[in-house]
């Protein structure tokens with residue numbers, strides 16, 4: 001597996017609110033963005049609509065010590081080892097909405113500054 005970096009996206013399998021090994025049974029597959037690297041594992045951004053037990057808050061202290069981008073301040077993050085990644089999703093496979101942080105497969109930037117604002121966020125700016 002290539003060495004991943006913050007901003008890369010990975011697919012993980014979820015079962016009962018936990019990220020499980022790619023070889024185990026699972027309920028759903030989710031794409032997560034890597035926000036930091038520590039030791040041999042990765043910190044993933046956990047969007048508010050994904051329920052995972054054992055996450056941590058990317059508070060000021062933790063964000064600073066891990067070098068997490070400030071747009072992730074106070075979000076939930078979760079630490080995994082590389083063996084829990086079921087697939088690496090290329091940056092070319094989609095775009096994350098700059099507003100709500102949701103990842104859209106095969107979506108392309110649609111704003112002048114090169115970011116994507118998803119349909120839901122454009123439709124409802126107060127989302």
Ligand SMILES: [Zn+2]
Nearest residue numbers: 097100118121
């Ligand atoms: Zn959005």
